[in-house]
Amino acid sequence: MEIREDLPENRIDHMAYLPGMEALESEVQQKVIERMEAYDYDKYTEKDVKAALAHRECTPEDFEALLSPAALPLLEEIAQKAQQETRKHFGNSIYMFTPLYIANYCENYCIYCGFNCHNKIRRAKLNETEIEQEMQAIAKTGLQEVLLLTGESRKMSDVKYIGEACKIAKKYFKVIGLEIYPVNSDEYAYLHQCGADYVTVFQETYNSDKYETLHRAGHKRIFPYRFHSQERALKGGMRGVGFAALLGLDDFRKDAFATGYHAYLLQRKYPHAEIAFSCPRLRPIINNDKINPKDVHEPQLLQVIMAYRIFMPFANITISTRECERVRNNVIKIAATKISAGVSVGIGEHTGDSENVGDAQFEISDGRNVEEVYQAIRNEGLQPVMSDYIYV
Amino acid sequence: MSGRIEKEDKLVIGGHSFDSRFILGSGKYSLELIQAAVEHAGAQMITLALRRANQGGMANILDYIPKGVTLLPNTSGARNAEEAVRIARLSREVGCGDFVKIEIMRDSKYLLPDNAETIKATEILVKEGFVVMPYMYPDLNVARDLQNAGAASVMPLAAPIGSNKGLCTREFIQILIDEIDLPIIVDAGIGAPSQACEAMEMGAAAVMANTAIATAGDIVQMAESFKFAIQAGRQAYLSGLGRVMEKGASASSPLTGFLQ
Amino acid sequence: MDIMVNGEHVSCEEGITLESLVAKRGHDVRQIAVEWNERIVPKEEYGTSVIHQGDVIEIVTFMGGG
Numbered sequence: 001m002e003i004r005e006d007l008p009e010n011r012i013d014h015m016a017y018l019p020g021m022e023a024l025e026s027e028v029q030q031k032v033i034e035r036m037e038a039y040d041y042d043k044y045t046e047k048d049v050k051a052a053l054a055h056r057e058c059t060p061e062d063f064e065a066l067l068s069p070a071a072l073p074l075l076e077e078i079a080q081k082a083q084q085e086t087r088k089h090f091g092n093s094i095y096m097f098t099p100l101y102i103a104n105y106c107e108n109y110c111i112y113c114g115f116n117c118h119n120k121i122r123r124a125k126l127n128e129t130e131i132e133q134e135m136q137a138i139a140k141t142g143l144q145e146v147l148l149l150t151g152e153s154r155k156m157s158d159v160k161y162i163g164e165a166c167k168i169a170k171k172y173f174k175v176i177g178l179e180i181y182p183v184n185s186d187e188y189a190y191l192h193q194c195g196a197d198y199v200t201v202f203q204e205t206y207n208s209d210k211y212e213t214l215h216r217a218g219h220k221r222i223f224p225y226r227f228h229s230q231e232r233a234l235k236g237g238m239r240g241v242g243f244a245a246l247l248g249l250d251d252f253r254k255d256a257f258a259t260g261y262h263a264y265l266l267q268r269k270y271p272h273a274e275i276a277f278s279c280p281r282l283r284p285i286i287n288n289d290k291i292n293p294k295d296v297h298e299p300q301l302l303q304v305i306m307a308y309r310i311f312m313p314f315a316n317i318t319i320s321t322r323e324c325e326r327v328r329n330n331v332i333k334i335a336a337t338k339i340s341a342g343v344s345v346g347i348g349e350h351t352g353d354s355e356n357v358g359d360a361q362f363e364i365s366d367g368r369n370v371e372e373v374y375q376a377i378r379n380e381g382l383q384p385v386m387s388d389y390i391y392v
Numbered sequence: 393m394s395g396r397i398e399k400e401d402k403l404v405i406g407g408h409s410f411d412s413r414f415i416l417g418s419g420k421y422s423l424e425l426i427q428a429a430v431e432h433a434g435a436q437m438i439t440l441a442l443r444r445a446n447q448g449g450m451a452n453i454l455d456y457i458p459k460g461v462t463l464l465p466n467t468s469g470a471r472n473a474e475e476a477v478r479i480a481r482l483s484r485e486v487g488c489g490d491f492v493k494i495e496i497m498r499d500s501k502y503l504l505p506d507n508a509e510t511i512k513a514t515e516i517l518v519k520e521g522f523v524v525m526p527y528m529y530p531d532l533n534v535a536r537d538l539q540n541a542g543a544a545s546v547m548p549l550a551a552p553i554g555s556n557k558g559l560c561t562r563e564f565i566q567i568l569i570d571e572i573d574l575p576i577i578v579d580a581g582i583g584a585p586s587q588a589c590e591a592m593e594m595g596a597a598a599v600m601a602n603t604a605i606a607t608a609g610d611i612v613q614m615a616e617s618f619k620f621a622i623q624a625g626r627q628a629y630l631s632g633l634g635r636v637m638e639k640g641a642s643a644s645s646p647l648t649g650f651l652q
Numbered sequence: 653m654d655i656m657v658n659g660e661h662v663s664c665e666e667g668i669t670l671e672s673l674v675a676k677r678g679h680d681v682r683q684i685a686v687e688w689n690e691r692i693v694p695k696e697e698y699g700t701s702v703i704h705q706g707d708v709i710e711i712v713t714f715m716g717g718g
Contacts, residue, residue, distance in 0.1 A: 051632065057570050079647035268571065271536060298651045330650040417718030426716075441717025442685075444658040444710065448678045453714050468717055482712050485685035485692050553718070580718075602718030 003118055005109055005216035014212040014221045021219075022184040024228045024235075028265050032227075035060070036206055036258040044068035053081050058311045063260055066307035067253050075299060075306075082306040082335045085313040093385045094377045095316070095338040096370070097145035098138055099179070101347050102126045102165055104358040106151035108218030110204075112249065112282060114361045115151045117218065124347040124358030125156055131165050135172045137350040141342055141370035144387035145175035148196070151361075152181035152220055159187045163194040170195035174387040177242070181219060182229040188236025199233035200242030200278065201226060205250040206258035214249060230266055240274030241266065242318075247296045247304060248282040256304040260311050267312070276316040276338070277308045281323075298327060302334070309335035321345075324365040329376055341373035401630065403598055405575055406491070406523030406544035408462065412436040413592070414622045415464065415577065416615065417602020418453060425611050426456040433615035437462040439493060439600070441469070442483050454488070464525065466493040473512035480517050492517060493547065494526040503553045507534040511541060518542035527579050530564035535572050545574050547600065550591065551581025554603045558587040562594070569595040585614075585621030592625025593633065653705040664703070671698040674711065684713045 004010045017023050044065045052062035053074075065071065071078060103125035106115040114121065126134065138146060146169055150157040162180055169176045177198035178191060188199065205211050208223045215221045230241035243263045245255035263275050281296045296304075301323075308317055319328050319336035321343040332339055343366070344350060347358030368376070377384040402409040416435040418426060430438060438461050440453065457463070465483035470476035473496065480492040494517070496509045510526045511534060517524045523544045528534055530548035538546055548565050551557035559565065560581065569576045575597030582588050588599040599622055608614035654663050657673070664673065670686060670693060686693045687710040693701055703709070 075648045075651075076646055083647060268573070271532075271571075299648075302648065302651065326650055326652075330647070334647050418716040419718045420716065423716075439718055440714040442712050443715045445677075445679055445684050445713040452680065452683045453716055454683050463714075465714065466717055481692055482685040482687060482710075483714075485694070486712075486714065487682065487685075487695070488714075600718075 003109065003216075008213075011212070011216055012221060014215070014223050015208065016222070017225055018219065018222055020184075021222065021225045022186075022232060023224075024185075024231055026228060026231055028231065028262065028269065029224060029227045031265055032206065032258050032262045033208070035261055036254050039064055039254055039257050041068040041253050044070045046070050046074065049074050049078075052310075053077060058313075060261060060264065060311075063264075063307060063311040064257060066310060067256055067304065069253075071303055071307075072299060075303060078303070078306050078310070079334050082309045083333065085309055086335055086337065089313050090337050092382045093337065093388070094332050094382045095145065095385050095387075096143060096341055096373065096377075097147055097175070097177070097338065098141075098143050098340050098342050098370070099147040099149055099321075099345070100131075100134055100138065100350070101149045101345060101358075101361070102131055102134075102162075103153070103157040104151040104347050104361065105153035105156035106218070107153045107155065108220040109216045110218075110220060111214055111216065112246075114359070121359035122357065123151075126348055128164060128168065130348060130351075132168050134348065134350040135169060138342070139172040142374075142386060143342070143370060144173055145177070146173045147177040147179055147200075147340075149179045150181070152218065154181060154219070159183060159190060163191055166191055166194035166196045175389050179242075182226050182232070185232040185235040188233045188238055190236075192237045197239040198242065198274070198276070199230065199238050199240075200244070200276065201229040201233075202244040202246060202278065202280070203227060203259065203262070204246045205255050206245060206262070207250045207254065210250040227262075230262075231270075234266070234270045234273050239272075240276060240316075242276035242278055242316075244278035244280055246280050246282060247301065252296050252300065252304065256307065260308055263312060263315065274316070275312055275314070276318065277305075277312075278318045278320060279305050279308070280320045301327075302331065305331060305335045321364040321366050322362065325368060325376075328366055329380065332377065332382060333380055339373060339377070341368060342370040343367070401626070403575060405525065408523070410436045410462070412619075413598040413626055414588075414619055415439065415579075415598055415600035416605070417600065418457075419602050420606035421611055423451055423453055423456045426453065427458055428612045429605065429615040430458055430461060432612045432619065433605075434619045435461065435615075437464050437491075439464045439466050439602070440483075441466055442479050442486075443469075462491060463488040464491045464493050466495045466527075467513070468495045468497075470494075470496045470513075471498045472496060472506070473509040473516065476509070476513040477516050480513075480522060481520070484522065489523075490521060491523045491525065494524060505529055505549065507531055510534075511537045514538050514543050515541045525577070530561045530568055532564075532567050532571060535568050539572055539574055543574060545577050545597070546572055547577045547579040549580035550578050550587070551583075553580040555581050556583025556604055556607075557581050558583050559590060562590075565591070565596070566594055585617045588618055589621040589625035589628075592622050593628045595629050596625075598622075655703060655706065656708045658709075658711055668703050669699055670701040670703065670709075673703060673709070674698060677711070679711060679713070684711055686711050 048065040049071045052065040176196045178196045179200045245259045317336045318338040319331045346360040374384045415437045467476040467479040496506045525545045527547045551560040577598040578591040578596045579600040582601045583604045605614045
């Protein structure tokens with residue numbers, strides 16, 4: 001089938017806000033993009049990387065060095081430093097959570113994503129009863145933190161619907177995070193009122209030219225609106241915000257730098273904000289098996305995760321279910337502080353008896369249940385924590 | 393990481409740029425020594441206090457300060473924001489520029505600054521177009537409030553004023569240097585050139601000193617010693633200090649052996 | 653008439669301006685600021701500011717300070 005927006009001339013301006021989108025007066029985007037564009041990772045040498053490891057505070061320039069190719073041969077040394085920083089700030093705690101997909105309708109056409117609106121998959125949306133059943137099933141495993149996800153369809157999963165899901169989640173969980181389409185700050189304030197405290201939005205890539213070619217239609221196409229999501233969420237009263245680039249979409253070093261620097265600038269602007277990173281690599285999706293993580297192999301992925309850790313030692317880092325058991329078990333020893341368990345990325349799969357089942361967004365590599373992940377954490381001499389959160 | 397030392401290493405405060413990073417206090421010494429002290433210090437900014445004028449055309453400090461030196465009147469004597477604002481407005485009316493160093497004390501024993509009142513005074517004076525340089529007790533939250541209020545720099549104290557005790561608040565000043573996007577000028581308590589040098593090595597943008605010079609055996613030579621110490625500290629900071637070896641930091645077991 | 657200058661009672665002739673008062677006390681106008689009944693007076697107004705009985709005036713200048 002021919003898709004209109006596959007032709008560049010049929011796409012809308014990705015840098016212009018659409019009606020209804022809140023436009024923040026913020027200097028952060030310009031600062032991030034300028035510094036990312038100026039980032040020349042080939043100029044860094046082994047000496048710079050070692051100096052970065054020796055510094056008391058990791059500066060943005062040190063962060064650049066840690067992400068450079070010159071750092072690859074020094075991964076072991078970097079890992080020792082990253083581990084020290086992690087233990088210094090988190091002790092041996094590893095936080096556990098699970099994502100819950102409540103809908104997979106999507107209005108965006110993002111060519112690498114399994115939920116994209118032109119991909120012929122089974123679409124579903126849980127009603128309130130089904131949400132409650134799924135949450136009951138998750139809560140039974142002992143988890144106390146849930147991450148609610150939807151596809152990006154305001155029409156099919158509006159803010160009210162997500163708010164209701166938060167209210168139900170509040171009955172079963174202590175910590176509620178959101179990974180939904182970006183909304184305005186008053187809507188974030190409403191969702192915060194309904195019980196959500198954390199918002200994660202993946203920018204995917206910070207290269208707006210590349211971004212434009214990947215996100216061909218839908219609200220997600222608007223690069224600056226997505227970029228400013230975290231800032232709107234903080235203005236809406238959220239306690240914490242999460243950042244991520246989908247590594248492998250574009251130059252992963254530049255994208256990782258922009259992700260860290262974006263978080264760094266927002267932390268300085270909103271010092272109360274809790275900062276978190278996710279570190280996804282591209283995974284194969286249904287109906288498109290050509291997509292594979294290209295230049296982001298395990299060493300490069302670890303390099304990025306460790307650079308995030310050393311640059312922002314107090315930030316939570318989540319290790320994705322896209323990674324396999326071996327990688328996840330090892331990364332929590334070094335830098336990650338948060339791990340999902342009992343993950344299902346389809347719709348309505350936690351209870352398993354629903355007729356209303358939708359297809360998954362991507363393939364997961366670690367299918368372990370909560371008990372298995374819990375034990376694996378213990379086996380590494382670490383302490384699984386379900387929540388250490390006090391509501392005030 | 394080359395290119396870190398810029399050819400032009402200027403201190404910029406409120407849009408004005410300075411080559412010198414040494415702010416000299418003018419208290420506690422005779423007027424005749426001021427010119428020599430300023431010159432040997434290489435100072436381009438000097439603090440002053442506002443007082444009632446004596447009758448009868450007595451010598452005025454303004455006659456002794458070399459031309460081209462920026463005057464930084466302080467608000468010493470103010471016990472709250474309102475008094476500080478009044479003093480600042482009067483100082484500006486003398487006609488020597490828009491700079492003001494806010495100094496508010498309501499403790500006569502240690503002379504520690506009142507941070508809460510300092511924030512209030514900063515908010516008011518920034519709106520009136522002053523270049524505001526608040527003297528404060530090094531507290532990150534207060535420094536952020538001052539930054540948001542539009543201060544041109546932040547001046548944390550190293551030790552109680554006039555005590556010459558050095559960098560007693562070192563760790564907290566370091567936090568301000570790391571987190572605040574304004575020049576951090578270490579003020580009060582710096583008693584020796586070595587301490588000024590250390591503050592500059594930490595990344596302070598400038599050092600302000602008065603008592604250490606005023607109470608030295610040879611005021612002019614001490615002013616010059618401070619100049620060299622501050623330059624040395626600045627250059628060391630820009631050069632990037634060498635690494636400090638941590639004891640027993642050798643790797644225990646490899647962490648990256650799992651990679652495929 | 654009687655006025656207060658820098659906290660002291662001072663007597664001076666009727667109709668005196670700030671400009672004359674300042675000159676009489678030996679101040680260089682470029683080195684002082686004046687507060688007249690709690691209002692700061694711009695220098696260009698000294699000549700037209702006529703002082704009255706009971707007025708409170710502060711004349712300030714700089715001195716050494718840290």
